Amino acid sequence: MVGLRAALLAWFDRNARALAFRFERDPDPWAVLVSEVMAQQTQVARVAEKWLAFMGRFPTPAALASAPTGDVIRAWQGLGYNRRAIDLQRAARAIVLAGGRVPEDIDSLQALPGVGPYTARAVAAIAFGRPVGAVDVNVRRVLGRLTGADPAAAPQREMQAAADALVDPARAGDWTHALMDLGATICRPARPECDACPVRTWCSFAGVAGVRPNPAPGRRGAVPFEATTRWLRGRIVGRLCGVPPGTTVTFDGPLGLHAPEAVSAALASLAADGIVELDAVGAARLAGEQA
DNA sequence: GTCCGGCAAG
DNA sequence: CTTGCTGGAC
Numbered sequence: 001m002v003g004l005r006a007a008l009l010a011w012f013d014r015n016a017r018a019l020a021f022r023f024e025r026d027p028d029p030w031a032v033l034v035s036e037v038m039a040q041q042t043q044v045a046r047v048a049e050k051w052l053a054f055m056g057r058f059p060t061p062a063a064l065a066s067a068p069t070g071d072v073i074r075a076w077q078g079l080g081y082n083r084r085a086i087d088l089q090r091a092a093r094a095i096v097l098a099g100g101r102v103p104e105d106i107d108s109l110q111a112l113p114g115v116g117p118y119t120a121r122a123v124a125a126i127a128f129g130r131p132v133g134a135v136d137v138n139v140r141r142v143l144g145r146l147t148g149a150d151p152a153a154a155p156q157r158e159m160q161a162a163a164d165a166l167v168d169p170a171r172a173g174d175w176t177h178a179l180m181d182l183g184a185t186i187c188r189p190a191r192p193e194c195d196a197c198p199v200r201t202w203c204s205f206a207g208v209a210g211v212r213p214n215p216a217p218g219r220r221g222a223v224p225f226e227a228t229t230r231w232l233r234g235r236i237v238g239r240l241c242g243v244p245p246g247t248t249v250t251f252d253g254p255l256g257l258h259a260p261e262a263v264s265a266a267l268a269s270l271a272a273d274g275i276v277e278l279d280a281v282g283a284a285r286l287a288g289e290q291a
Numbered sequence: 292g293t294c295c296g297g298c299a300a301g
Numbered sequence: 302c303t304t305g306c307t308g309g310a311c
Contacts, residue, residue, distance in 0.1 A: 041298085045309095083306065114297095118298085231307090
């Protein structure tokens with residue numbers, strides 16, 4: 001165990017990806033929380049740029065908590081999943097009500113809107129040095145190959161226990177980054193570079209098994225993206241972001257492939273998510289912006 | 292076409 | 302347990 005930790009951390013010290021939201025030491029917990037929420041289902045390279053601008057605009061929980069929601073949605077453009085922006089602002093407001101500091105323990109972190117098992121542990125480890133393992137798809141794959149378990153079948157509890165057991169308590173934050181960097185650059189889903197892997201001598205997968213092809217993709221391309229609700233929602237929000245703050249836009253008639261009823265339904269769901277507000281006649285504007 | 296440093300709600 | 306949510310890079 002000790003050998004594996006030392007080997008991976010030594011590799012990390014030389015090969016860490018240079019990402020804007022990483023800190024040498026003394027990380028700002030708020031900055032870490034923002035970066036981890038942005039990274040949910042979003043590739044880290046794209047997060048980095050958006051994160052810089054977002055932190056400049058909302059450097060503290062208080063700054064985000066008091067901002068018009070429309071400003072937050074605009075700052076989120078390009079990241080997708082706008083509900084995360086709404087949840088992050090709600091989390092900021094909860095943090096402010098609780099004294100203004102990002103909580104350190106997993107339970108309190110996970111009680112924040114938009115913060116689940118992964119994000120709570122990532123923040124606890126990276127921002128506060130807690131010896132807990134953050135298990136995302138990446139880490140799940142790496143641990144699965146290391147131990148010989150099937151990542152798709154292993155219960156979350158077992159993966160979590162394995163991840164917790166492996167963490168180097170002296171460098172919990174670096175350990176978290178190291179595992180994810182390994183998964184992103186060496187232990188990739190397809191064609192892993194086992195020859196270059198710093199922990200191959202401990203791995204049950206390296207050099208032995210061929211890479212299993214991913215499970216059948218199913219019929220994914222059957223529906224064109226323009227026909228999905230996601231496309232429609234994105235189109236509506238994009239339109240509202242492009243208009244001066246507080247301006248209302250009326251969406252009558254079809255939009256792309258979508259009938260007027262579908263557009264209304266999308267507006268209603270966006271309103272339910274707190275992303276847009278609808279006035280009495282059904283005109284829409286970004287949430288939290290006055291006319 | 293695939294894959295993202297997930298989460299909440301049903 | 303399953304589903305919806307986004308957008309870009311490769």
